[in-house]
Amino acid sequence: MNRNTAQREAIRRSLQEAGRPLSAVEVLELAQRDVPGLGVATVYRTIKTLIEDGTLIAVPLPGSSDRYEHRDAASLHHHHFICNDCGRAFDVPGCSMAFQGMAPPGFVVSGHDVVLYGRCDRCNQGSNGS
Amino acid sequence: MNRNTAQREAIRRSLQEAGRPLSAVEVLELAQRDVPGLGVATVYRTIKTLIEDGTLIAVPLPGSSDRYEHRDAASLHHHHFICNDCGRAFDVPGCSMAFQGMAPPGFVVSGHDVVLYGRCDRCNQGSNGS
DNA sequence: CTAGTTGCAAAGCATTTGCCTGTGG
DNA sequence: CCACAGGCAAATGCTTTGCAACTAG
Numbered sequence: 001m002n003r004n005t006a007q008r009e010a011i012r013r014s015l016q017e018a019g020r021p022l023s024a025v026e027v028l029e030l031a032q033r034d035v036p037g038l039g040v041a042t043v044y045r046t047i048k049t050l051i052e053d054g055t056l057i058a059v060p061l062p063g064s065s066d067r068y069e070h071r072d073a074a075s076l077h078h079h080h081f082i083c084n085d086c087g088r089a090f091d092v093p094g095c096s097m098a099f100q101g102m103a104p105p106g107f108v109v110s111g112h113d114v115v116l117y118g119r120c121d122r123c124n125q126g127s128n129g130s
Numbered sequence: 131m132n133r134n135t136a137q138r139e140a141i142r143r144s145l146q147e148a149g150r151p152l153s154a155v156e157v158l159e160l161a162q163r164d165v166p167g168l169g170v171a172t173v174y175r176t177i178k179t180l181i182e183d184g185t186l187i188a189v190p191l192p193g194s195s196d197r198y199e200h201r202d203a204a205s206l207h208h209h210h211f212i213c214n215d216c217g218r219a220f221d222v223p224g225c226s227m228a229f230q231g232m233a234p235p236g237f238v239v240s241g242h243d244v245v246l247y248g249r250c251d252r253c254n255q256g257s258n259g260s
Numbered sequence: 261c262t263a264g265t266t267g268c269a270a271a272g273c274a275t276t277t278g279c280c281t282g283t284g285g
Numbered sequence: 286c287c288a289c290a291g292g293c294a295a296a297t298g299c300t301t302t303g304c305a306a307c308t309a310g
Contacts, residue, residue, distance in 0.1 A: 003284055003289060024275080039292050044275060046290095062243055063190030065274070081233055084240070092232050099246055102222050103211055106251030110214070113192055113245045116229055121236030133264060133309055154300080169267045174300060176265095195299070264309085271302070282291075 002049070010034035011046045012055075021059045021067030021080065021089045061089065062115060079114040085123035092116060132179070140164035141176045142185075151189045151197030151210065151219045191219065192245060209244040215253035222246060 014030035015022055022030070028043045047068055050056040057074050059067040061082065067089045074091075081090040092114075099112045144160035145152055152160070158173045177198055180186040187204050189197040191212065197219045204221075211220040222244075229242045 005284075005290060007291070037292075040274090041276075041293080042291055045277095048276090060193030062192050062245070063196075066193075079232075081237060081239070090234070090237070092234070094232065097227055099244070102209075102224065103246055103248065104220070104222070104251070106254060107211060107220070107248060108254060109211070109246050109248040111247040113243075113247070114229070115192075115243045115245075116233055116239050117241040117243070118233065118237060118239040121234070124236060124238060131264065135265065135309075137266070167267075170299090171268080171301075172266060175302095178301090262308100262310100264307105266305105266307070268305100269303090272300080274298095276295105276297070278295080279293090280291105281293105282289105283287095284289085285286100
């Protein structure tokens with residue numbers, strides 16, 4: 001189990017070099033630069049393996065498919081930013097919010113997720129209004 | 131367009147009386163108490179119609195399917211709570227957080243979502259630990 | 261009457277799995 | 286060598302759509 005194949009190499013590299021959470025399709029497209037014949041199934045299977053490894057974690061987002069990022073990049077408490085223009089996800093480090101008091105009586109809060117929406121740096125560069 | 135049928139009546143009532151965002155399946159099950167033969171397709175179609183009406187809004191949540199709630203219930207800025215036990219979603223009114231500064235330079239934040247996780251009042255009643 | 265509605269079944273879409281060929285070690 | 290890995294295609298699960306029968310107004 002866990003051989004070193006060109007496919008896995010390419011998938012690991014893509015996620016590593018991206019520096020942000022990637023969707024399965026994003027991983028596929030990036031990794032296909034190294035291994036053109038790469039299939040989706042392999043991407044999904046490899047991602048699943050890497051999650052079981054503890055190498056990756058899944059990042060579920062509202063209204064779009066899961067993203068994946070390296071566990072160590074995710075080790076500090078952080079949240080995510082989604083660009084309304086290009087749809088890419090980014091990490092947002094830190095979060096010093098007190099959510100415990102927000103829930104109604106009788107409800108116990110044990111965790112939270114924050115998702116910011118807006119425009120990423122790249123999409124802001126191109127056009128400044130519209 | 132927009133007739134008054136028993137099915138729509140039942141679907142509207144279910145969402146209204148629930149007082150919390152419902153998934154399509156939850157709507158189906160509740161509405162089937164009034165209209166046993168009700169099919170899923172009708173639920174999805176009616177929900178879509180009600181969203182276009184402006185009666186309902188869709189509530190996308192990370193890692194689970196969309197919930198739906200009345201627009202007026204959603205008119206005030208609010209967020210959602212998901213019970214880890216029963217999976218039901220609830221509204222959490224209010225939110226006075228400053229997220230604008232959290233994003234990296236070059237990123238413009240125009241909105242945000244907060245999802246709280248934990249245990250709802252009903253699930254807390256039954257068992258207090260475990 | 262007749263256009264909007266419905267239930268059923270088939271179609272989509274993203275993700276998963278089966279199966280058989282290919283290959284790392 | 287040979288069990289793991291990969292590609293293809295079929296299967297899944299949830300949502301949408303096509304279609305013929307049904308019904309509100």
